[in-house]
Amino acid sequence: MKKISFVDLKRQYRENKTEIDLAIKHVLDSTHFILGEEVEQFEKEFAEFIGVKYAVSVGSGLSALELGVRSLEIGQGDEVLVPVNTYIASASAVSLVGATPVLVDCLEDTFNIDAEKAEKLITEKTKAIMPVHLYGQVADMEKVLRLAKKHKLYVIEDACQAHGASIRSKMAGGFGIISAFSFYPGKNLGAYGDGGIVTTNNKTIVDKIRMFRNYGQKEKYKHLLLGGNSRLDNLQASILLVKLKKLRLWNAKRLENAKLYNKSLDDLPIITPKIFPNYNHTFHLYVIRVKDREKLMKYLSSAGIPTQMHYPIPIHLQPAYKELGYKKGDFPVAEKLASEILSLPMFPELKSSEIKYICQKIRDFYRG
Ligand SMILES: Cc1ncc(COP(=O)(O)O)c(C=O)c1O
Structure with missing residues (x-):
């Protein structure tokens, strides 16, 4: 009997072993593990790949969503429209900042958020809509963006399953004010551990997330905000740099x-x-x-x-x-x-x- 894997990460590693091992060795030799050169380079290349001005890497896809939502000053008393048929992290990112996820049914043919049903759920507390590009297919962004504009909502894309997915040539991660990606190992672009990234064209958001991910520091030992620790490490960035090219x-x-x-x-x-x-x-x-x-x-x-x-x-x-x-x-x-x-x-x-x-x-x- 044949034995097939659901996802076989070994095949990919074997095919790219020389380059990946070399990248890892380079970081090991440098002993520069946190927020180093590879992280900066990867952020630059990922932003270019998506077609946005900025990308800020963090510790996971959940963190990318949570810090993204936080950077928009969404919190207690606010509501965010989230599809009901997604991975729990889409909703938990909203709950973790103290806001309420308002769940929305999906479309049968795409599995993605039903923008018409979402509109019926909008109240004066609604601050944002979070389309999730489920399974790697971009949600109907024309409808989502139209709805968001009409009701003055932020669009937060959960692109954790959609690295490189697009409508025409516009990539997931370039539609919303912020978008989140996960580099969980089995993702289309996966690290060898946890990782995530926020993409945006907004410099203020970038500055905030850079602080949120690193104890609220703007410079060493100067803490402007209350922040946590959610950083992509240099080893992961070095691997992701190799993999992004493929x-x-x-x-x-x-x-x-x-x-x-x-x-x-x-x-x-x-x-x-x-x-x-x-x-x-x-x-x-x-x-x-x-x-x-x-x-x-x-x-x-x-x-x-x-x-x-x-x-x-x-x-x-x-x-x-x-x-x-x-x-x-x-x-x-x-x-x-x-x-x-x-x-x-x-x-x-x-x-x-x-x-x-x-x-x-x-x-x-x-x-x-
Ligand atoms: C749609 C979606 N959102 C968010 C996440 C969270 O990503 P991570 O596991 O990197 O925190 C995932 C990961 O599976 C996901 O599939």
Whole structure:
């Protein structure tokens, strides 16, 4: 029996070992570990890649979101519109600054925030809307930006799953006043530990986040703000510098893999992800919709194929958010999707023979 990984980071490391090892060695030899040359260089190159003026690196994607929200002076008594079908961090970033996430249902065909439903939830307390570019597909930013302009809301992009994704040629991370990315190892651009970055065109925000991430210091031992410790380290930056150069190629491979999946699953009772014209979907995750999900998962697992669910429990049904007072049935689209979604193995180095094997096994399942 074949054994396939959900994400195999070893293949990528093996292919890039010489360059990565050299970059790590350079930092080790320099013994300059915190906020060094590599961090600055990476921030510069990442900002250029996204097409914004500034990028400030931090310790994680959650930190990027939290410090971003904080930099807009959003806090107690304020509300932020957040999709209900995202990773918990999108909402927790809002809660961590003392504000309230107001959850919004999603669109069935893109899994992304439903801007029309969001509009109905706007109150005088609403300060921002946080589109999450789920699975690597940019949310409908035309609608989100129009809504934000009409109601004077900040747009905070959660681009933690969308490095390099775009609409036409405009990249995720360049639409909002601030955007957050995660460099968790399995992301399209992943570090070898935790990491994150905020992108923006706003210098005031950059200055604030630079202080927030480093004890509120503007200069050493001069603390202008109350800040924490959330810094990308130089070792991670040196690895990310090597990997950033490959990101376009890796994203193109992911898209190729997704197209092969779509084609191979076309005639089965499965809803495959749509690839829309003008949208460059970077397939951080390849998510299908099926009935009989649990049975299919079990069947695939016994054939050596791991699958996952992103995410099985929408945020309004998470115990951590009990106090928000939502109940089952409040978000019908997200709840329906949560019961049907299934993530299949996806990474750039996944071979077409492996995809064909996975699809053959799914076919066997449906043939009984
Ligand atoms: C949509 C989304 N937002 C935020 C995060 C948080 O990123 P991190 O794990 O780097 O804190 C993640 C990470 O999985 C994510 O997928």
